Amino acid sequence: MPASLVAAFIGTLGSVGVAPAGEDVIILGAAVSLTGKYAQNGANTKNGYEFAVRKINDRGGIEIGGTSYKLVVHYFDDESTPARGTELAERLIQQDGVKYILGPYSSGLTKAILPVVEKHKVPMVEANGAARELFTKGYRYIFAVLSTSDQYLTPVIDLAAEHAEELGKTPETLTVALAIENDSFAQDVRAGVLADIERHGMRCVIDDQLPPELNDMSVTLAKVKALRPDVLVISGHEKGALTAISQIKALKVYVPILAMTHCDSAQIAEKLGDAAEYALCAQQWHRSLGYKDEVFGTAEDFAKEFKDAYNYEAPYQSAQSAAAVHVFAEAFKRAQSLDPEKVRDALAATELQSFYGPVKFDASGRNVAKSVVLSQVQGGKYVVVAPAQWAAGKPIIPRPPNRSLLPARAKAKPSAPRRRSRARRGSSASRRARSIA
Structure with a gap:
């Protein structure tokens, strides 16, 4: 299938959280890697977004000024290439009128679309771009829930x-x-x-x-x-x-x-x-961590429900993608507005305890409240x-080494008789490994 048709197909059928006709909605745009070298984590990213949208919508959505809004995400496949990601970010904002962006997978693709969201002053919450260079250019519209890669x-x-x-x-x-x-x-x-x-x-x-x-x-x-x-x-x-x-x-x-x-x-x-x-x-996250919030419950609750929904263990990429949607939702509530500039200011003021961990942004948009495990x-x-x-x-x-992989220096001395070697219970390296285990 040609790439253009793949993108059109995903754009038409890949929307998540579609509300019945007449309901008020907030549309988020996302160009994620559904093909190419990042396809596996692109899918993990999309699944995290989907999972969060369903959880928030099932709780009644987001109330702003007495009106309840449901979240909807419009997806396109960036094919794991920066050029395509940039093109799709422009399309989402210019053609589709999207005012809020969820980030792609990888630092490289995030870097590619950052100038686009900055030019159009569209706030972006991203979960999978960790390189420090994303936060050294003075950008005002990027907010990253994850810790930096260094x-x-x-x-x-x-x-x-x-x-x-x-x-x-x-x-x-x-x-x-x-x-x-x-x-x-x-x-x-x-x-x-x-x-x-x-x-x-x-x-x-x-x-x-x-x-x-x-x-x-x-x-x-x-x-x-x-x-x-x-x-x-x-x-x-x-x-x-x-x-x-x-x-x-x-x-x-x-x-x-x-x-x-x-x-x-x-x-x-x-x-x-x-x-x-x-x-x-x-x-970046693990199900055993003691984090929790009112939307997802504990980290363990998230992991169990995610596996029920997608039939595989939740990797941290899915968890942090869900957290990105959660951060957007909380910003809408605090802003009590759909104006992108007011939402951007609410994002900048975020101090959130979530199932993923604490989220607080510095002036560059980095989350400075959580650590890697x-x-x-x-x-x-x-x-x-x-x-x-x-x-x-x-x-x-x-x-503890597999004996077939041990370098010569760590093996039992070849001159030792076989019985004696057994009596001594193996090499010093293997005894040391057992004592630590």
Whole structure:
């Protein structure tokens, strides 16, 4: 099907929250990635928007000046390309008369449409553009519910420092390898990790850029085998996460600490099983966190209802997308107006406690009230292990190694007799892993 027809089809049939004829509505516009390389998280974004619209409308909608309004979202497929996203933002505002925008998926696509919403002075609440550069241009109409990407994996370096003794080292002697996609989000992740490496006095021994197609990490993994870093940090969206876990297993690579972004939306535990065990994963939100609000209930309530609606576990991308709709709804209520400038001012004054976490914007539109959490795949589940206030379990460091993946230095001495090796209950590395587990 030609791209133009796909977009027209989605624009016609992709509206959510359509009210019966005669009802008052507030129309939100959204260009999201339903095809192309971001399609998986584009769908997660759209599902989060849909879920929130239904919840808010089922509660009676939004009352402004004594009139109840229902939310409606008009969707188009940006095909995961900035040029198409820019074109569709113009269409939504200029042709369709949309006065309020929900953001796309990814920092790159958010960056592409920002000049459009600024030019037309249309407020946008976005949930999936985390790069810091979005908030350094003086834009007034962007409001982001998520934490910026430089924060994603910095807790990993802190954990490594805390557990250096279990690795037989001090923090200053730990070595770190990076494999990072060349986009604004991942490069922000890299910057945050490098700053923490320097703060702890560690050493970065590999600083590689992932290939554009994110389908091969073998060059980097060969270096990891040779240099044996203590920590391997990977950021390459969903495809990069799946490629990393698959090739680490296939190439029999072992690192004591493995950390990455986009674990849960890539479903590394569900798709790759034991190979994903003990990977540390950056997450904006998790169902075990103690957040709640009057619309969605607790984080756990949201997770259960989302799974009932869509038949899969809610990734944080869906949760934060739902939160974006919630923030818009609350701003309409406080503004008691549909004037975009008054809604923009109400958004700027947001101080909201939600199932997703606290939301408060600084002058640049960043949410400065919430932090990223770190989970670890344990028994096929994503268990929050940091920060301590939200931890549901303890991090298992170093990763208990699959003996077939152990480098020679960590294996039992080959000269030891077989029976004696059993009596000694395995290598020092495996005993250390059991004691930590």
